[in-house]
Amino acid sequence: MDSRIIVVFLALSISSCATDSIENRQHGQELICHNGKKTLTVSTADSFVHLQHGDTVGPCPASDT
DSSP states (O other), X not given: OOHHHHHHHHHHHHHHHHSOXXXXXXXXXXXXXXXXXXXXEEETTXXXXXXXXXXXXXXXXXXXX
């Protein structure tokens, strides 16, 4: 298995603990800070794509959601 996939999987596993809530689990969504500028709500299944290009889990500082 590609080491990048393992790293992304581990990052998602750890980050899901930090942003986990009953509401998020019910809807399968999480917050992603996109390009350090805009907070997005994305499906948990799609969040790995954002993490691969440098976005981070959670809201952006001084977010414009």
